[in-house]
Every structure is written in structure tokens, then in C-alpha cells.
Amino acid sequence: PLFxxxxxxxxxxxxxxxxxxxxxxxxxxxxRDAPGDTQYFLYWQNSRDDEEMECELYIKDxxxxxxxxxxxxxxxxxxxxxxxxxxxxxxxxxQFYDEYIQLYRIEKLTPPSNITVNCDEIxxxxxxxxxRPQISHSNKDKCFQYEINIKYK
Numbered sequence: 001p002l003f004x005x006x007x008x009x010x011x012x013x014x015x016x017x018x019x020x021x022x023x024x025x026x027x028x029x030x031x032r033d034a035p036g037d038t039q040y041f042l043y044w045q046n047s048r049d050d051e052e053m054e055c056e057l058y059i060k061d062x063x064x065x066x067x068x069x070x071x072x073x074x075x076x077x078x079x080x081x082x083x084x085x086x087x088x089x090x091x092x093x094x095q096f097y098d099e100y101i102q103l104y105r106i107e108k109l110t111p112p113s114n115i116t117v118n119c120d121e122i123x124x125x126x127x128x129x130x131x132r133p134q135i136s137h138s139n140k141d142k143c144f145q146y147e148i149n150i151k152y153k
Contacts, residue, residue, distance in 0.1 A: 004093055004095070005087075005092070005093035005094045005095035005096070006033060006035075006092045007033065008031050008032050008034070009031040009035070009093075009094045010031050010034075010085070010087070010094070010095035011028035011029065011030065011031060011040055011097045012028065012029045012031060014026070014027075014083070014099060015106075016083070016101060018076070018103060018106055019107075019110075020110065021110065021134050022072065022075070023071065023072060023074065025059075025068065025069070026042060026055075026068055026069045026071075027059065028068065028085060028097070030065060031087075031094070034089070034094060035090075037090055038094055039065060039087060039088055039089075040066045040087045040094075041054060041055070041066065041086055042054065042058075042066070042069045042083065042085050043055075043086075044081060044084070045081065046075065046077055046103075047077040047079050047081065052082075055069035055071070056071075057069060057070045075136065075137075076104050076136050077103065077137075078137075079102075080100040080101060080102050081100070081103055082098065082099075083098060083099050083100075083101060084096060084098040085098070103137075104137055107135070107136075109133040109134075109135060112131060112132060112133055114129075114131045115129070115130045116128070116129050128148060130146075
């Protein structure tokens, strides 16, 4: 059967975020009906051409149960990445959880940098300049929209 295992034993609230250009954090919660000794394992495949890899750096809760994973040097590909969390327990079979994610959709961008403000009181204008956020998968400036809030003090 496709979903062999005890109902309610698969992980819940699985989510991932990419930050600082190439770091990724994935987190989840134990299934609400998972036996107390259940341990979870995350596997992922960045693209169809890459091989499936297990998490190298798990985040653990106070009971030593894996509840997340930290990844380094993540490259954002155009296709969808595949994530699979399965589990094991002495008491019963554990259902797996899987999801396809487009990594660029979960990327948190760094803020713009090197912000400079030059104001000319005689002309009564200001020039504000900045460098766009770093982004791993594109060098296109046209992807970005900015909003400036000016508060008079």
C-alpha cells in the first residue's frame, strides 16, 4: 500500500526556508499519533539529475528526536526539489511525508546593501542608492521591486 503505516504518524507542518543565499533550514513536528520512540529521517533530491541525499545536520528536540535539518551550499535549480521524511519505530510502521518544492519560492532575500543617501539642501533633493540583494539563481535586476519609506524627523 502507498501509505503503509500508522495513521497520524507522518510528520506535520513541514516547511523549508533558504536564507543568506545558500543556507536552508527545514523543520517539522512529529506526527500527533506517532509512538514516542519514533525517529524521523529527511532525504532530498535537488533536481532529477542529482542523487537523493540524507540530511547531514539534524536539528533535535529535547528528547533527541529529529525535528529539522540544516543544509549548506544549497544551489537553487529551476525545477522542483523533492523532499521525503520517513520514520522508524519499534512499535509500528510510520507513514512517510513527501513534497515537491520550487526552491526560489522559499528564498528569503538578504536586504539591499551599501545604502547611500546624498541630499542637496539648495536643490532640495536627495539621491538614494543601494546594491540589490544577493541572490543565488539569477543576476537579473529587473526581478526586483523596491519601496522607500521616507520619514521626516
